Every structure is written in structure tokens, then in C-alpha cells.
Amino acid sequence: MSERPTYIKFGEYTEHIPANIPAAVQQATGRFLGLRQMRVSEMPQWEELRQAASNIRLHTLENLDFYLEKLEQNVRAAGGQVHWAADAAQARATVLEIAKEHNVKLAVKVKSMATEEIGLNHALEAAGIQTYETDLGEFIIQLMGTGPSHIIVPAVHLKKEEIAELFTQKLGVEAPPDPVKLTAIARATLREKFLSAEMGVSGGNFLVAETGTLVIVTNEGNGRMCTTMPDLHVAVVGIDKVVPDWETLTVLLKLLARSATGQKLSTYTAFISGPRRAAGENGPKEFHLVLLDNGRSKILQDPVARETLKCIRCGCCLNVCPVYKNVGGFAYGWFISGPVGAIFSPQILGTEAARELPFASSLCGACADVCPVKIPIPKILLHLRRRVVEGDEFAPASAPLMVRAGAKLGTFALGVPWLYRFGTRLLPIFTAPFRKDGWMSSLPAPANLWTKVRPFPAFRANFRQWWAKRTK
Amino acid sequence: MTIPTSNPVLENLRRSLGRRPGDPVPPRPAILPPRPAAAPEAELDLLLSEITKLSGVTQRLTSAEIDSALSALLLAQEVKKATLWPTPGLAELKIETRLRQLGVEIVSPYADKQALGQCDLGVTEVSFALPETGTLALLSDGERPRAVSLVPRVHLAILRPSALRADLHQIFLEAKNHHYMIFITGPSRTADIELTVTLGVHGPKALYVWVME
Numbered sequence: 001m002s003e004r005p006t007y008i009k010f011g012e013y014t015e016h017i018p019a020n021i022p023a024a025v026q027q028a029t030g031r032f033l034g035l036r037q038m039r040v041s042e043m044p045q046w047e048e049l050r051q052a053a054s055n056i057r058l059h060t061l062e063n064l065d066f067y068l069e070k071l072e073q074n075v076r077a078a079g080g081q082v083h084w085a086a087d088a089a090q091a092r093a094t095v096l097e098i099a100k101e102h103n104v105k106l107a108v109k110v111k112s113m114a115t116e117e118i119g120l121n122h123a124l125e126a127a128g129i130q131t132y133e134t135d136l137g138e139f140i141i142q143l144m145g146t147g148p149s150h151i152i153v154p155a156v157h158l159k160k161e162e163i164a165e166l167f168t169q170k171l172g173v174e175a176p177p178d179p180v181k182l183t184a185i186a187r188a189t190l191r192e193k194f195l196s197a198e199m200g201v202s203g204g205n206f207l208v209a210e211t212g213t214l215v216i217v218t219n220e221g222n223g224r225m226c227t228t229m230p231d232l233h234v235a236v237v238g239i240d241k242v243v244p245d246w247e248t249l250t251v252l253l254k255l256l257a258r259s260a261t262g263q264k265l266s267t268y269t270a271f272i273s274g275p276r277r278a279a280g281e282n283g284p285k286e287f288h289l290v291l292l293d294n295g296r297s298k299i300l301q302d303p304v305a306r307e308t309l310k311c312i313r314c315g316c317c318l319n320v321c322p323v324y325k326n327v328g329g330f331a332y333g334w335f336i337s338g339p340v341g342a343i344f345s346p347q348i349l350g351t352e353a354a355r356e357l358p359f360a361s362s363l364c365g366a367c368a369d370v371c372p373v374k375i376p377i378p379k380i381l382l383h384l385r386r387r388v389v390e391g392d393e394f395a396p397a398s399a400p401l402m403v404r405a406g407a408k409l410g411t412f413a414l415g416v417p418w419l420y421r422f423g424t425r426l427l428p429i430f431t432a433p434f435r436k437d438g439w440m441s442s443l444p445a446p447a448n449l450w451t452k453v454r455p456f457p458a459f460r461a462n463f464r465q466w467w468a469k470r471t472k
Numbered sequence: 473m474t475i476p477t478s479n480p481v482l483e484n485l486r487r488s489l490g491r492r493p494g495d496p497v498p499p500r501p502a503i504l505p506p507r508p509a510a511a512p513e514a515e516l517d518l519l520l521s522e523i524t525k526l527s528g529v530t531q532r533l534t535s536a537e538i539d540s541a542l543s544a545l546l547l548a549q550e551v552k553k554a555t556l557w558p559t560p561g562l563a564e565l566k567i568e569t570r571l572r573q574l575g576v577e578i579v580s581p582y583a584d585k586q587a588l589g590q591c592d593l594g595v596t597e598v599s600f601a602l603p604e605t606g607t608l609a610l611l612s613d614g615e616r617p618r619a620v621s622l623v624p625r626v627h628l629a630i631l632r633p634s635a636l637r638a639d640l641h642q643i644f645l646e647a648k649n650h651h652y653m654i655f656i657t658g659p660s661r662t663a664d665i666e667l668t669v670t671l672g673v674h675g676p677k678a679l680y681v682w683v684m685e
Binding site for chain 1: 585670
């Protein structure tokens with residue numbers, strides 16, 4: 001799941017969704033949305049906050065080189081080290097080099113989308129470094145050897161009985177199917193790792209340029225453990241996570257937890273500027289920040305699609321999405337799913353590998369309505385659909401020839417009035433053999449993509465004729 | 473690692489954005505003003521009610537009541553070993569002496585990780601508190617080690633009403649030049665297994681907040 005996919009088979013996956021996935025995912029999304037709604041109703045200035053957040057994120061992205069330079073300067077001034085990674089391979093190599101310099105045998109990790117994006121765990125394991133995910137859900141997923149089904153609760157599709165069996169098998173302990181006891185087992189297992197790991201690896205929710213500060217938001221305390229107990233802390237963070245200063249951070253922090261889990265603030269928010277200053281203070285002796293580009297600078301070329309990078313990874317768009325709620329996270333084929341995944345992945349992986357994703361939406365717009373930073377997701381989906389089918393200045397068309405030819409034909413036919421009228425007369429004739437009682441239950445390919453799932457209503461009238469009569 | 477003389481990431485960025493090194497940056501967008509503070513007593517009530525909602529245990533105490541509150545805590549949480557910040561604020565309240573008198577073994581906050589991991593209780597002060605969200609903010613330095621509020625099973629935070637701030641803005645203004653701060657909003661929690669809320673995953677299972685009057 002964390003490896004860079006060469007082609008994401010969204011359509012094929014959705015034909016065989018295990019029944020437990022939508023059920024579990026809808027339970028989680030329903031819970032989070034309900035709590036979010038409570039938080040929003042307490043905040044009369046919610047819409048103003050969203051607008052301010054959107055303005056701040058866009059301003060930062062439009063001047064990102066300036067803020068990144070400032071950030072680098074201030075991280076160094078705080079005693080941290082900064083590494084730039086143009087792509088995933090460079091980011092992995094940088095982390096491995098730091099780990100080798102410090103003779104790291106055991107690493108503990110905070111849940112991080114950036115390290116999922118670069119497939120860091122596999123690289124560390126391949127280099128002989130034992131690597132533990134320490135977020136409870138991620139830990140379960142790692143033991144299971146699969147990917148996350150939800151951004152906030154990655155193992156929500158698993159029943160407690162399955163987790164108990166997994167713990168019994170993989171950890172060699174007696175594990176009862178009880179969430180409290182299972183959590184206690186994970187606590188004891190990971191506690192040992194926290195205390196003996198030489199390296200803690202994290203992502204980051206925000207980077208404050210003003211003071212070179214890394215901000216990490218967690219609920220379980222594993223983020224604090226990973227960045228407090230080992231002597232070495234390496235953070236891999238996308239270049240899009242920068243905020244100008246602490247004042248602007250107030251806006252984003254007020255939105256993040258409320259949108260994600262419906263908490264007012266997450267349990268722990270750590271503000272880290274460089275390594276520890278005093279020996280007895282705890283915290284790492286060395287702090288390294290790996291700034292990951294991996295295609296983000298390219299996304300910024302496109303003034304429409306660049307708004308994708310405003311995302312603060314709250315997961316709220318997943319929670320409202322009718323498509324996501326029925327297919328779950330696996331369908332999106334990479335570390336990021338839901339509506340934001342459908343616009344992010346095609347831009348990072350290319351519209352060849354992820355060409356199905358912009359179409360994985362009904363364009364209902366619920367995602368844009370709740371997005372705390374007001375990403376116009378439906379607009380970007382349409383923008384990327386056009387890129388897939390017609391190509392644009394950023395990428396050539398990548399849809400199958402049939403689809404492209406069909407789209408061209410459609411554009412032509414719909415653009416010539418007499419041809420359109422002629423077509424509408426022909427349709428009832430062509431469809432006559434398939435009609436029965438006002439429905440068409442099976443159609444030849446490619447129209448059977450629809451009728452495989454549900455019958456298509458037969459055309460009963462001609463709108464133009466009806467309209468002409470009505471206005472008389 | 474060497475510092476590269478040219479930076480391809482920044483160069484790519486500038487090409488994409490049509491910017492050159494040193495180009496001016498427009499003023500950043502405006503943000504919303506901070507939440508106005510209510511009366512001090514109301515702010516404190518709000519803070520404590522928010523912490524209680526998050527399963528934290530709150531109490532308002534005078535120094536004469538510390539001993540009885542401590543013995544109740546030690547009993548309820550079966551505390552055998554404790555560690556605490558060596559700060560003047562805690563020394564003034566004689567927390568260490570009181571704990572010893574109640575039969576608790578004191579572990580130095582500078583003990584090694586394994587020894588700290590054996591502690592049942594960690595006692596700290598609070599630098600700032602945010603009423604609206606029930607949040608405690610703790611700065612760290614040589615005298616205020618980070619692990620004390622993290623590794624023990626139970627965290628006891630001693631709060632003075634003067635630590636309250638109306639909004640994030642004021643805390644950030646005062647703390648931004650400090651190199652480490654942690655916000656604590658309730659005890660450690662997860663809902664990762666079947667969405668069942670469980671306290672004490674990796675951090676403390678119980679959070680006690682005592683306001684010293």
C-alpha cells in the first residue's frame with residue numbers, strides 16, 4: 001500500500017468490496033461528522049475562520065520559496081538540521097544515511113502520511129532497521145501487513161476478535177477480544193520499543209517559518225514518545241506544510257481537530273524548535289528535518305490545481321463523501337484516499353497511473369462544503385478529468401483511446417444542433433430491441449458498465465418536443 | 473551532511489511560481505481577533521468543566537488541603553513510585569516531602585528512561601492554560617523535563633489561576649521563542665479499535681489538575 005503504485009485499479013476494486021468495509025467506514029465517518037457538527041455549531045465565526053485559513057494557505061503556497069528559506073534559516077538557528085529531498089528516493093536515502101550515521105537498530109514512528117508517501121518503512125526494514133508504527137491503528141495495520149481504510153482510524157474495518165487473533169499470533173500473548181485489554185497489550189509492547197529505540201521518525205502537521213517550529217498533533221501520546229525518548233528525531237514533512245507565523249497557526253489549529261475528530265483540540269499538540277537544550281530536559285540530542293518535494297513544486301505550476309496543496313489532512317472530506325463511504329480507503333490505491341486523494345494522487349503519480357481517480361466522484365460537492373481550508377475539490381476534479389481525457393499544458397491525455405474518441409465525438413455531436421436533434425430521433429430506434437416495460441436491463445458494451453449494476457430507464461419522451469409544446 | 477550550494481527544490485518552486493530569489497512577498501492575509509476573556513472566575517470554571525468533560529479530574533485546593541488530596545490520589549491510583557519537576561513552585565508546596573511522608577518512593581526526573589518508566593505518578597506545573605478547550609500548556613527546559621508528564625501512568629498538574637490565557641494568540645505570543653511546548657488536552661486516548669474510546673494508550677491514563685487558590 002505504501003509503495004508507489006504504477007496503476008490504481010479503482011473501478012476493478014469497487015466490483016469486489018468486502019462487505020465489512022463500507023459498514024465499518026460508515027460507522028467511523030458518521031461518528032466523526034456528528035461530533036464535527038457539534039463543534040461547528042458552537043463557533044459562530046466558523047465560516048470566517050475557514051475563509052481566513054484558505055487565504056493563509058493560498059498566500060503561503062504562492063510565496064512558498066520565501067517561507068521555506070525562512071523556515072530553513074530558523075530551524076538551523078534553533079540547532080536543527082535541514083535536508084531537502086526532491087523526490088521519494090532522495091528522502092528515503094537521506095533518512096537511511098542519518099540512521100546509519102547513528103547506528104540505529106530500532107526506530108519508532110508516529111503515524112505520518114509523508115513517510116507513507118515515500119514508502120519509508122520498507123526502506124528502513126530492508127536496511128536492517130526494525131521499524132515500529134506506534135499509533136495503535138497503524139500498529140495493527142502494520143502487523144496485518146495491509147493498508148489503512150481510514151485516515152484517522154486506519155484499522156476501523158477490523159473487528160476486535162480479528163485484532164485479538166492477530167495479537168495472539170504475532171505478539172505471542174494471550175489476547176482477549178476486548179478493546180481496553182488489547183490497547184493495554186499494545187501499550188506494554190510499544191512501551192519497550194519507545195524506551196530502547198535509537199531513532200524516532202515523525203511527519204508533521206505544520207512547520208512555522210517564523211521560528212523553525214515543527215507542530216505535531218496526536219491523541220495517543222505516541223507522537224510525544226517518539227519525539228521525546230530517542231536521542232535522534234527525524235521528521236519527514238512535505239514542503240506544503242509551512243505556515244508563515246504563530247498568529248496564522250492559531251487559525252489552522254482551531255480548524256484541524258474540530259474538522260477531523262470533532263475534538264476542540266487533539267489531546268497532544270507538540271511545538272518543537274530544534275533539539276533539546278539541556279541534558280536533563282529529555283528530547284532528542286539531534287533534530288533533522290527532511291523537506292519533501294516529490295512533485296509538489298510541479299503541482300504549484302497549475303493555478304487551478306495548486307489549491308490541492310492547501311490540504312491540512314483532517315479527513316473531513318472523506319467523512320462526507322458518498323463514494324468514499326461506500327468503497328473505503330483501499331479503493332484509492334495509495335496512502336491518501338477520499339476526495340482529496342482523488343485530486344492529490346493523479347497529480348503526484350501522474351494522470352496515467354491514477355487516471356480513474358478524478359472520476360471516482362459524483363461531484364455532489366459535500367467535500368468542498370466542509371473543507372476547513374476551502375479546497376474547491378469538485379472544480380479540481382473536473383479540471384483533472386479534462387486533463388485525463390483531453391490533455392492540457394501539464395500532461396497529455398491518458399484515457400483509453402475509446403474514451404477519448406467517444407468524448408471527441410460527443411463534443412462534436414453536441415456542438416452541432418441538427419446533428420444533436422438527429423441523434424435524439426435515432427436513440428429510441430437504436431434502443432428499441434433492449435427495451436422492456438420502460439426499462440433497459442442489459443445493453444451491449446460499453447453501455448453495459450451501467451446495466452451490469454442497475455437497469456437504465458428507457459427514453460420516454462423528447463424534451464425538445466415537450467418544451468416546444470409547453471411554451472406554445 | 474553538506475549544505476548544497478544550489479537547491480533544486482527551491483529552484484523548481486520558483487520556476488513554478490514565476491518568482492525570483494528576493495522577490496517581495498505581499499503582506500500575509502488577516503486573521504481573526506482572539507476570543508475575549510470572560511471574568512477570571514468564569515474562565516477558571518470553564519477550564520475545569522472542559523477538563524472534566526475530557527475525563528480529567530479537577531480540584532480546587534488550598535495548601536492546607538494538599539495532604540488529604542494527595543493521599544486520596546495515591547490510594548485511588550495505587551501509586552508506589554513518583555517523579556516530579558524540581559521547580560521552585562513545586563518545592564514551595566513541599567510536594568516531594570509530602571509524597572515521601574505518605575510512603576511514596578521518589579525517582580529523580582533525571583533518572584534513566586527505564587527507571588522513569590517504572591513511575592506511577594508524575595507531578596508538574598502548568599505554564600499556560602486555555603479555558604475554551606480545557607488545554608494545559610507546558611514549556612520544557614533543564615528544570616522541567618518532558619518525560620515527567622508523559623511516561624508515568626498518572627499525571628498530576630498543579631495550576632495557578634495566573635496561568636490562564638483567553639486564547640491561543642496570547643500563549644503563542646509568550647511561548648513562541650521557547651524551544652519546546654506541549655499542549656495537553658485530557659488524558660491519552662484512542663478510538664482505534666471498533667471506535668471504543670480507551671484512555672491511556674501511550675501517555676498517562678489519568679490526568680489530575682489541581683488549582684492552587
